[in-house]
Every structure is written in C-alpha cells, then in structure tokens.
Amino acid sequence: xxxxxxxxxxxxxxxxxxxxxxxxxxxxxxxxxxxxxxxxxxxxxxxxxxxxxxxxxxxxxxxxxxxxxxxxxxxxxxxxxxxxxxxxxxxxxxxxxxxxxxxxxxxxxxxxxxxxxxxxxxxxxxxxxxxxxxxxxxxxxxxxxxxxxxxxxxxxxxxxxxxxxxxxxxxxxxxxxxxxxxxxxxxxxxxxxxxxxxxxxxxxxxxxxxxxxxxxxxxxxxxxxxxxxxxxxxxxxxxxxxxxxxxxxxxxxxxxxxxxxxxxxxxxxxxxxxxxxxxxx
Numbered sequence: 659x660x661x662x663x664x665x666x667x668x669x670x671x672x673x674x675x676x677x678x679x680x681x682x683x684x685x686x687x688x689x690x691x692x693x694x695x696x697x698x699x700x701x702x703x704x705x706x707x708x709x710x711x712x713x714x715x716x717x718x719x720x721x722x723x724x725x726x727x728x729x730x731x732x733x734x735x736x737x738x739x740x741x742x743x744x745x746x747x748x749x750x751x752x753x754x755x756x757x758x759x760x761x762x763x764x765x766x767x768x769x770x771x772x773x774x775x776x777x778x779x780x781x782x783x784x785x786x787x788x789x790x791x792x793x794x795x796x797x798x799x800x801x802x803x804x805x806x807x808x809x810x811x812x813x814x815x816x817x818x819x820x821x822x823x824x825x826x827x828x829x830x831x832x833x834x835x836x837x838x839x840x841x842x843x844x845x846x847x848x849x850x851x852x853x854x855x856x857x858x859x860x861x862x863x864x865x866x867x868x869x870x871x872x873x874x875x876x877x878x879x880x881x882x883x884x885x886x887x888x889x890x891x892x893x894x895x896x897x898x899x900x901x902x903x904x905x906x907x908x909x910x911x912x913x914x915x916x917x918x919x920x921x922x923x924x925x926x927x928x929x930x931x932x933x934x935x936x937x938x939x
Contacts, residue, residue, distance in 0.1 A: 715742045719750065726754055745771045752776050765796065769803055774813045777803075781820065790828040797821040815855035819862050822848035822869070842872050853882075860890040867899045876906050894924035898933050905937060913937055 718741045725734035734754050741747045752767035753776065761780060768776035777800045785793040801821055804814040822845040829841025849866040856862055867882030883899035890896065901916035917937065920930045 718742075719746055722750055726750065726757065729757075731758055749773045749776065756780070765799075769799060772803060772807060774800065774804065774810070774817070778820070781824070785824065785827065790824070790831055794821070794824045794828050797824045811855050815852045815859065815862065818848045818852035818855065819865060822846070822852065822865060826869070839873075842869065845869055846873060857885075858889050860886045860893045860896065863889065864893065864895045864899060867896075868902075871899075871902055871906065876903050879903055892923050894920040894927045895929060897923065898927065898929045901933050901937075905933075910937065 718737065722734050722737035722741055725731075725737055731754060734750075738747060738751060738754070741750070748767045748771035752764045752771060752773060755761070755764035755767060756776065756779070761783065765777065765780050768780065777796070781793055781796045781800065784796055797817065797820055801814070801817045804810055804817050807814075825841050825845035825848060829838040829845070832838055832841070846866070846869045849862060849869055852862040853859070853866050863882050863886035867879045867886065870876075870879035870882060880900065880903045883896050883903065886893055886896035887900065897916045897920035901913040901920065904910075904912035904916060913933075914937065917930060917933060920927060920933075924930065
C-alpha cells in the first residue's frame with residue numbers, strides 16, 4: 659500500500675510538472691498546440707498566485723523564473739518566498755535585483771550563489787560606469803570566491819585574466835605614467851595565474867606577453883608570444899607581439915617579417931595597424 663501511495667504521489671507531481679510546463683510555454687507554442695490552448699492563469703489556478711501549492715521546490719522555482727521572465731517583479735519576489743534556501747534561490751534573487759537596478763544586493767546574492775556570469779555582468783557594468791577601482795575590487799571578490807570552488811578551474815582562469823585587465827585599466831587612470839608600475843605588477847601576476855591554470859590559452863599568453871613588455875622585460879615577453887604562436891599559429895596577436903619585441907630590440911627586419919605574417923592572418927587587426935605605424939613612423 660505504501661508503494662502505491664508513493665507511486666501515486668510521484669505520478670501526481672510529474673503530471674503537475676507537465677501541466678505547468680505547458681502553461682509556462684504558452685507564449686511560445688504554435689496555435690492550437692496544447693500549451694497555447696491552456697488558460698493564461700493556469701499556473702495560478704493550480705498552485706496559487708504565490709506558487710505555495712506547487713508540490714516540489716523545482717516547480718516553485720520554475721514559477722518564480724516565469725514571473726521574472728514576464729517582468730512581473732512583484733510576483734517573482736512573492737513566489738521566491740516559497741522557494742527553499744539554496745544556490746538556485748540566491749541566483750534567481752540576484753537576477754531579480756539586477757533587473758530592478760539593486761546592484762549591490764545583486765552582487766551579494768550572486769556571490770552566495772556562485773553565479774560567475776552574473777558577477778561578470780556586474781563587473782562589466784561597474785567598469786563601464788568609469789569606476790575602475792570598484793571593478794578591480796569586485797573582480798578580486800570573484801577570484802576569491804572561485805578559488806574556493808575547485809570544480810571551476812576554467813572560470814577561475816578567466817577571472818584571473820579579467821582581473822589583469824581591470825588592474826591595467828585602473829592603472830591607466832593614474833599619472834604620471836611612471837606611477838603605474840604597482841598596477842602593472844598586479845596585472846602581470848593575475849595573467850601569470852591565468853596562464854598557470856590554462857597554459858594552452860592563446861589569449862592569456864598574449865596578455866602576459868604584452869604586460870611583460872609594459873614592464874620592459876622583452877625576453878620574458880618573447881617567450882610568452884612564442885608560446886602563444888605555438889599554441890595557435892593563426893594568432894595575429896602573437897605575431898604582432900613578436901614584432902613588438904623585435905622592434906624593441908632594434909631588429910626592424912624581423913619586425914617586418916612578423917608583421918607580414920600577422921597581416922596574412924588578419925589584415926584588419928587594430929594591433930597590426932598600430933604596430934605598422936610605429937615601424938614606419
């Protein structure tokens with residue numbers, strides 16, 4: 659008897675999931691398909707406006723997501739109250755707060771949820787606002803969170819790379835140029851960490867090589883650019899980097915050869931054109 663009751667409950671839950679899924683897909687269904695024929699308030703009738711009668715936490719989360727997708731933020735907040743605490747709830751709460759413009763709260767909940775995508779959106783927003791220092795601080799928080807999660811090494815490598823970019827951009831805000839070295843060193847360390855985690859990433863290797871040039875270490879820069887070229891021989895950036903090193907050493911002939919290779923790969927590369935201007939200027 660207990661088995662029959664359990665099976666019946668499972669079937670009821672699965673049936674409810676099918677109905678509510680159809681209801682939530684109503685707006686995307688073809689005319690006369692089942693989802694399109696369901697009443698607009700079907701989910702409310704089944705589970706109540708707040709979703710409290712939904713038999714599973716997954717259904718409650720789904721109902722809250724649908725309210726957020728409909729830009730009904732008050733309803734999304736109401737339904738979130740019936741979602742059990744956890745990463746899914748924190749992530750969806752962060753999305754709601756981001757949509758409302760409550761960015762400080764969104765960052766807090768994205769950190770709790772471990773939502774790297776949400777955090778990167780917030781970091782990009784802070785950078786775009788001109789608050790380069792705030793972007794650095796936020797990116798450091800992202801790195802710190804990901805360091806505690808050993809399941810996302812690729813995300814951590816990306817976060818280190820983005821921290822390097824943020825440190826560089828923040829450094830550009832300081833004058834005279836000679837005062838930027840502390841930012842350059844921190845950016846270099848971030849790029850080194852990215853390369854250590856993803857040694858076959860052409861993008862991270864090029865960033866590290868470019869930063870070594872900023873630190874006037876042409877020999878180490880060349881090794882990074884050579885590694886980037888070996889990883890991806892079609893990387894115009896790697897060839898341009900090698901041209902930069904050659905020109906820094908006074909070997910203009912080698913610089914021209916490297917630029918010729920870069921031009922065959924990507925003739926529209928802005929880095930290529932900047933380097934050509936230096937070479938012929």
